Amino acid sequence: QQQVKQSPQSLIVQKGGISIINCAYENTAFDYFPWYQQFPGKGPALLIAIRPDVSEKKEGRFTISFNKSAKQFSLHIMDSQPGDSATYFCAGTIQGAQKLVFGQGTRLTINP
Amino acid sequence: DVKVTQSSRYLVKRTGEKVFLECVQDMDHENMFWYRQDPGLGLRLIYFSYDVKMKEKGDIPEGYSVSREKKERFSLILESASTNQTSMYLCASSLSGLPTYEQYFGPGTRLTVT
Numbered sequence: 001q002q003q004v005k006q007s008p009q010s011l012i013v014q015k016g017g018i019s020i021i022n023c024a025y026e027n028t029a030f031d032y033f034p035w036y037q038q039f040p041g042k043g044p045a046l047l048i049a050i051r052p053d054v055s056e057k058k059e060g061r062f063t064i065s066f067n068k069s070a071k072q073f074s075l076h077i078m079d080s081q082p083g084d085s086a087t088y089f090c091a092g093t094i095q096g097a098q099k100l101v102f103g104q105g106t107r108l109t110i111n112p
Numbered sequence: 113d114v115k116v117t118q119s120s121r122y123l124v125k126r127t128g129e130k131v132f133l134e135c136v137q138d139m140d141h142e143n144m145f146w147y148r149q150d151p152g153l154g155l156r157l158i159y160f161s162y163d164v165k166m167k168e169k170g171d172i173p174e175g176y177s178v179s180r181e182k183k184e185r186f187s188l189i190l191e192s193a194s195t196n197q198t199s200m201y202l203c204a205s206s207l208s209g210l211p212t213y214e215q216y217f218g219p220g221t222r223l224t225v226t
Contacts, residue, residue: 009152034213043116043202043217044155089154093213098143098162098206099170100213102155 003027004092006103014111019077021106023090026071030092034100035064035075038087047088048075080110115139116218118203124224131190133221135203142208144186145215146170146178149200161186162208193225 005024013019025033034049050057050064050073057064063076077084090103119134137144145160147170157170159178167178175197179187186205190197200222204215 006154032211032213041219043204043219045217046214049211049213091213095212098160098212099157100155100215104152104154 004090004101004103006090006106008106009104010107010109012109012111013080015080015082017080017110019075019080019084019108019110021075021088021090021108022072023074023103024070024072025092027092027094027101028071029094030101031095032093033064033066033073034091034093035062036089036091036102038089038105040086044087044089077108080108082110082112084108085110116203116205116216118201118218118221120221121219122222122224124226125190125193126226127194129190129193129225131193131223131225133188133190133201133203133223135186135188135205135218136184137186137203137205137216138184139205139207139216140183141205141216142183143206143215144180145204145206146176146186146188147202147204148172149202149220155202158188193223195225197223198225199223 035047036044037047038044061078066073091100116137146158147155161180177189202220203218206215
């Protein structure tokens, strides 16, 4: 019930292409879905988050698409750049529960 | 800027040793968390604390304990380290007034148990 499943585990995209990472969740009590970005040697950092009553949220080249009926959401990185190479984690959380439930992570490599 | 620091970047310990991992945050955050990160498994919550001397078990607390004597400091203790505790350990903190999803992470401690 708590799980968040993330795919693919690794992804290679050419510079300028679109990177797409998918997540599915089971717990319908989740009310926020954040994405974290982690560079080598660093801790994860919050990238963008969405509520389930919104179908899409865009911040610069990063967009979250949300499908509540399918219990799925995805991160799209437009015009992917080598500097976007990192590990990305999706997560679900319940406001006030103080806990994040993370997906398995996706290692993204952008080839120049 | 919020800063979360962890006492060691790399640590090598022997099986059966008692291991202390220290985490300090400088932004007066109420909530602190310990995760372990393993390839293919993501980040899994070990313990968290929402106040001094308060602690709650996360999803994988077995083999670990924690201590929070001061608001800024949260320690993870491995009472008797085992090889299956070889992992990357991440500490995080958050402010109770902020959205729950906004956690600030330290750089991690890579622990190897031989």
